[in-house]
Amino acid sequence: MIDDVKDLSRVEKEKKLSRKKFTNFLGKTFISVILSAVIISVFTLFIVNDFLSAFTVERALVTTGQFVSALLLFILLQIGVYKYTSKNGSSIRDFWLTSIMTLITYIGTMAACTLLDNLYAMPIALSTLVLIELIDRRTATLSTAVIGVFMMIAFLFADGTKVFDLSVAVSAIVCNCMCAVLINFLEHKHYSRLKFLIAAIFMPLAMQPLVVTLTLAHRDLSIQILWNVVWCYGANVAAALVFMPLVAIFEGMFNIADDFRLNELCNLSNPLLKRLASEAPGTFNHSLVVGNLSEACASAIGENPNMARCAAYYHDIGKLKAPIYFSENQSSYNPHDELIPEVSVSMITSHTLFGEILAKQNRLPKEIVAICREHHGTSPVGYFYRKALTLKEEGDLAVDKYTYAGPKPQTKIAAIIMIADTIEAAMRAYMPDTKDEYEARINKLVDEKLELRQFDECPITMGDIAIIKQTIIEVLPSIHHSRVNYDKKRKANR
Numbered sequence: 001m002i003d004d005v006k007d008l009s010r011v012e013k014e015k016k017l018s019r020k021k022f023t024n025f026l027g028k029t030f031i032s033v034i035l036s037a038v039i040i041s042v043f044t045l046f047i048v049n050d051f052l053s054a055f056t057v058e059r060a061l062v063t064t065g066q067f068v069s070a071l072l073l074f075i076l077l078q079i080g081v082y083k084y085t086s087k088n089g090s091s092i093r094d095f096w097l098t099s100i101m102t103l104i105t106y107i108g109t110m111a112a113c114t115l116l117d118n119l120y121a122m123p124i125a126l127s128t129l130v131l132i133e134l135i136d137r138r139t140a141t142l143s144t145a146v147i148g149v150f151m152m153i154a155f156l157f158a159d160g161t162k163v164f165d166l167s168v169a170v171s172a173i174v175c176n177c178m179c180a181v182l183i184n185f186l187e188h189k190h191y192s193r194l195k196f197l198i199a200a201i202f203m204p205l206a207m208q209p210l211v212v213t214l215t216l217a218h219r220d221l222s223i224q225i226l227w228n229v230v231w232c233y234g235a236n237v238a239a240a241l242v243f244m245p246l247v248a249i250f251e252g253m254f255n256i257a258d259d260f261r262l263n264e265l266c267n268l269s270n271p272l273l274k275r276l277a278s279e280a281p282g283t284f285n286h287s288l289v290v291g292n293l294s295e296a297c298a299s300a301i302g303e304n305p306n307m308a309r310c311a312a313y314y315h316d317i318g319k320l321k322a323p324i325y326f327s328e329n330q331s332s333y334n335p336h337d338e339l340i341p342e343v344s345v346s347m348i349t350s351h352t353l354f355g356e357i358l359a360k361q362n363r364l365p366k367e368i369v370a371i372c373r374e375h376h377g378t379s380p381v382g383y384f385y386r387k388a389l390t391l392k393e394e395g396d397l398a399v400d401k402y403t404y405a406g407p408k409p410q411t412k413i414a415a416i417i418m419i420a421d422t423i424e425a426a427m428r429a430y431m432p433d434t435k436d437e438y439e440a441r442i443n444k445l446v447d448e449k450l451e452l453r454q455f456d457e458c459p460i461t462m463g464d465i466a467i468i469k470q471t472i473i474e475v476l477p478s479i480h481h482s483r484v485n486y487d488k489k490r491k492a493n494r
């Protein structure tokens with residue numbers, strides 16, 4: 001009864017907290033939408049209109065219309081971001097980043113084509129490049145569409161202060177948006193920075209025949225064809241060159257785990273990994289093997305393999321607080337021989353909490369911080385629970401005091417790390433001789449986690465778990481350099 005009351009008050013508190021978080025989230029998104037709409041409208045008034053006349057009675061309706069259009073487009077953009085990123089837990093960071101990149105690209109594009117006096121000089125691909133790297137392809141496409149539509153609105157309702165050929169402007173916008181879409185489809189996210197840059201520089205070449213065709217369609221046979229090609233290509237190359245420093249700035253500013261950053265974090269000369277290698281060599285080796293397994297499993301179920309490898313490398317950094325208390329770092333001396341099971345368990349289970357603290361101190365991406373905390377979920381530390389049971393003379397023993405504090409894995413990658421971690425640790429202690437025994441052991445280890453309901457809070461399916469098990473069965477022997485002995489099995493059968 002008392003437990004039920006406690007549960008109810010906890011559920012009530014969690015509900016209140018999530019309501020508060022949602023309101024806070026909505027408030028910040030609302031501010032980003034209003035701010036973006038104001039900035040884009042004011043800039044448009046400056047660049048293609050006479051700013052002061054925009055507030056006269058005749059132009060007031062057009063000015064209001066432009067502001068409302070900007071507002072609606074940014075609301076649409078934020079709904080898209082929410083839809084596309086909700087699978088990985090939308091964060092206010094994604095909303096701000098999309099708004100900032102859309103604004104920077106719009107301002108840069110309008111400034112370039114009006115100052116250079118060539119409507120084809122539109123580096124619209126800039127937001128595409130940055131957003132496919134830092135968020136995802138669909139958000140990048142939506143941002144390009146918002147920029148394109150608002151540019152058309154801006155040119156359509158320009159007050160005539162500056163003379164634009166509307167049909168040329170529409171052709172240039174279509175052409176540059178198509179160039180951004182082409183980059184979006186063909187650019188490969190897992191390229192190195194240099195390959196990504198080279199691809200971004202060469203891809204716009206494919207759009208140049210369209211620039212020539214559209215210029216000819218306007219019956220312009222002059223040198224203007226050449227200028228249009230030069231400015232269109234030049235603007236896209238400029239976008240590719242600006243993209244690199246912008247990605248580096250946003251990675252640092254928003255602590256984003258894009259593939260470039262994950263590859264850098266996986267470099268074994270990273271200070272935290274170096275510390276793990278020197279202070280806890282057993283844990284370091286274990287993490288590398290878990291990294292290989294997790295990467296293969298993530299690829300097999302369509303998750304980000306770079307994220308899985310990186311999270312695995314750092315999942316046990318919490319053991320740095322007291323490496324000797326973990327079996328993989330012990331040789332002959334085992335400090336647990338001198339401790340009562342309760343103390344041993346608290347020493348072991350605290351590595352998830354300390355790992356979270358250390359990961360935050362080292363500014364690791366939030367996805368990795370979460371995995372440091374979640375990779376054991378609420379599993380019990382079986383060995384010390386059994387030891388405590390043998391020491392206790394009579395009565396039951398509550399298992400709660402011998403379990404990790406949780407939370408359970410919240411993402412598919414956290415679940416992969418939990419499975420790979422459990423299997424690697426068990427197989428390191430004892431590798432079965434026969435294939436059947438080996439597969440049965442892996443199945444048993446995963447079934448135990450399922451029985452403990454460790455995957456209840458993440459979107460992993462039974463199909464995914466079957467693929468993960470099969471991947472580990474195939475990959476683990478080659479990583480451990482150990483072979484399942486088929487001869488023994490044949491002999492046993494005989």
Ligand SMILES: [Fe+2]
Nearest residue numbers: 315316375376
């Ligand atoms: Fe761990």
Ligand SMILES: [Fe+2]
Nearest residue numbers: 286315316421
């Ligand atoms: Fe581990």
